[in-house]
Amino acid sequence: MDKLHFDQHISRQYNEELEQVRNDMLVMGQLARDQLAGSLAAVLEGDRARGLELDAADDRIDEFERSIDDEAQGILARRQPAASDLRLVISVIKTITDFERMGDEAQKMARMAIRRTDQSQGVPPQAEGLRRLGERVLGMLDETLASLATLDAKRALAVCRLDAEIDADYKALIQAGLPSMAEDPADALDLVWAARALERIGDHACNICEYLIYLLGGEDVRHAPLEEVAEAARKAEDRAER
Numbered sequence: 001m002d003k004l005h006f007d008q009h010i011s012r013q014y015n016e017e018l019e020q021v022r023n024d025m026l027v028m029g030q031l032a033r034d035q036l037a038g039s040l041a042a043v044l045e046g047d048r049a050r051g052l053e054l055d056a057a058d059d060r061i062d063e064f065e066r067s068i069d070d071e072a073q074g075i076l077a078r079r080q081p082a083a084s085d086l087r088l089v090i091s092v093i094k095t096i097t098d099f100e101r102m103g104d105e106a107q108k109m110a111r112m113a114i115r116r117t118d119q120s121q122g123v124p125p126q127a128e129g130l131r132r133l134g135e136r137v138l139g140m141l142d143e144t145l146a147s148l149a150t151l152d153a154k155r156a157l158a159v160c161r162l163d164a165e166i167d168a169d170y171k172a173l174i175q176a177g178l179p180s181m182a183e184d185p186a187d188a189l190d191l192v193w194a195a196r197a198l199e200r201i202g203d204h205a206c207n208i209c210e211y212l213i214y215l216l217g218g219e220d221v222r223h224a225p226l227e228e229v230a231e232a233a234r235k236a237e238d239r240a241e242r
Contacts, residue, residue: 042113051113156209
């Protein structure tokens with residue numbers, strides 16, 4: 001937390017509150033990441049039991065969101081934070097929303113695994129392509145969590161750059177699956193839904209990295225062109241080194 005100078009508060013309890021809300025956010029992010037990994041495996045392996053387990057696990061992510069939101073709202077009410085402290089609390093609130101939505105997308109995949117095994121459908125078409133896309137998105141999430149843990153704007157920018165590649169992979173996978181649409185529309189539709197869930201999770205990861213750049217540099221880069229995000233990340237790194 002050195003980059004944000006949270007050790008300079010007079011109140012040790014205030015420091016601890018900021019540390020706690022940030023740490024809880026990281027734990028929630030890891031839960032969302034693990035749920036995605038498990039749900040993807042359940043779909044690809046036709047594992048109904050794992051799908052059921054991960055469908056229920058989404059409740060824990062929802063509980064984390066509510067708990068962290070309460071923590072953040074309490075800090076706003078008690079401490080009336082300013083400057084980087086305020087940006088931290090705002091970033092946490094926004095970030096946990098994206099983590100919760102990642103959990104929702106992973107839950108959709110878990111439910112797909114349950115339904116497909118109940119209907120004896122086996123693995124979806126283009127399973128290897130779906131696996132590759134899933135692995136890339138999981139790597140993106142790992143880098144997102146590492147960026148958050150180390151407060152690294154350059155690493156966050158690298159994640160944002162990956163988003164365009166994930167989008168291209170998603171489109172290519174859907175295109176490859178189109179020929180099977182006529183043979184088995186339901187099967188092909190599952191491919192579309194699973195790939196779309198992964199692509200959306202990539203979008204959420206990029207959102208989170210944009211919040212981190214805002215936290216570190218103070219510039220809101222949501223919906224900004226990538227070159228503006230890159231410039232804001234550079235300024236954030238320069239600021240951290242002073």
